[in-house]
Amino acid sequence: MSSPVEVWLWLLLVMQPANPKTNYILSQCGGDATKASKAIRDEGLSYLTENEKRRAFETRNSAIQRVLNICEENGIRIITPDSAEYPPLLRNIENPPIVLFVKGSLSGLENELVISAVGTKKPSEYSLSTTDVLIGTLSKIGAVFVSGNADGLDNAVHKACIKAHGRSIAVLPCGILSDYPKGSKELKNEILENGGALISELFPYSSAAIGYFHLRNRIISGMSLGTIVLQAGEKSGALITANYALEQKREVFYIPPHDIFSKEYGGAKILSEQNAIPIFGCNDVVDRLLKNESSKTAVSRKISELEALNQKPEPPKKAPKAKKSAEAPKKKSEIPNDLSKEEKILAELILKSPANIDALMDKSGFDYETAISALTILELSDVITRQMDGNYAICEK
Secondary structure (H helix, E strand, C coil): CCCHHHHHHHHHHHHCCCCHHHHHHHHHCCCCHHHHHHHHHHCCCCCCCHHHHHHHHHCCHHHHHHHHHHHHHCCCEEECCCCCCCCHHHHHCCCCCCCEEEEECCCCHHHCCEEEEECCCCCCHHHHHHHHHHHHHHHHCCCEEEECCCCCHHHHHHHHHHHCCCCEEEECCCCCCCCCCCCCHHHHHHHHHCCCEEEECCCCCCCCCHHHHHHHHHHHHHCCCEEEECCCCCCCHHHHHHHHHHHCCCEEEECCCCCCCCHHHCHHHHHHHCCCEECCCHHHHHHHHCCCHHHHHHHHHHHHHHHHHHHCCCCCCCCCCCCCCCCCCCCCCCCCCCCCHHHHHHHHHHHHCCECHHHHHHHHCCCHHHHHHHHHHHHHCCCEEECCCCCEEECCC
């Protein structure tokens, strides 16, 4: 096993996904996957099951190569804890995945406002409407959402992000190549087209297993700064995700019910008793998750504007104007003179070439809080616009 990825795959094949013993052995070996594999194979660890011992003896390079071939043929990347792309927040949870199979991009998450949002498979119209506005508005200001791609509110989260041209990540309870939920291929493709990702710690062709759904939820909450419960009954799986988030010392939010007597919203009472935070607007989320005050102020202004637009009825359609014989030429894009130093530097960089926030941070030397604050104000002032590919470009006048 010459490649580090091969070593991690051997560990996964032998110990199987989500096995807490794997991380215990890794901790005893200083996080070194090669040392851990040797300990499992050669040291006769007493706490290994007979099946684990048998797999350690029988697993060969041919089995590892089959997994590598399947991934290569289907555009699936293998991310391990020593990979730069491994989600940074996920490293700090109890029993983090030792391998992630990924389609799409996980890059840059350390500089993003990453939020998980989960809810029931049978949502009310109130919850669907609230999800569309709340997730859509936060997505428009740059939040990245993590959810489970299940029927109901999980899917509504991904669809709200797509509608807002935002990025979302689906953590699957099955292998990436499994058609679960049935008929979800189109939505998964849209997630990828919008710069998002599909991830799983299960082998690519693995079916969804009832016993794994709860374990999957630790990844959803573990990737995020905070978790929003959109609607949950007293025994909802969304509450399991919230409990993982609390154990992981992350913020937990919930949508107050429109009917306090309905059992469909029974989870709200449980969450309130656990000191979860009720949401009455997007700023309730932003103010808890963003640490920099200037970022909060700029983002709050953007949210207020977007929420006002969401609440306004559509204006009546005007009769189309007669076409002119020739279109007036577009004015040359210019940078206003009344910008702050940071705003002017970023605007000039974008004028030269559209770029995403990571590239702009590299070129300007600004930290994330400074960059996102200035970019948000430039967007509000109609100096720049965020394109579907995540790049910022100067608005044409």
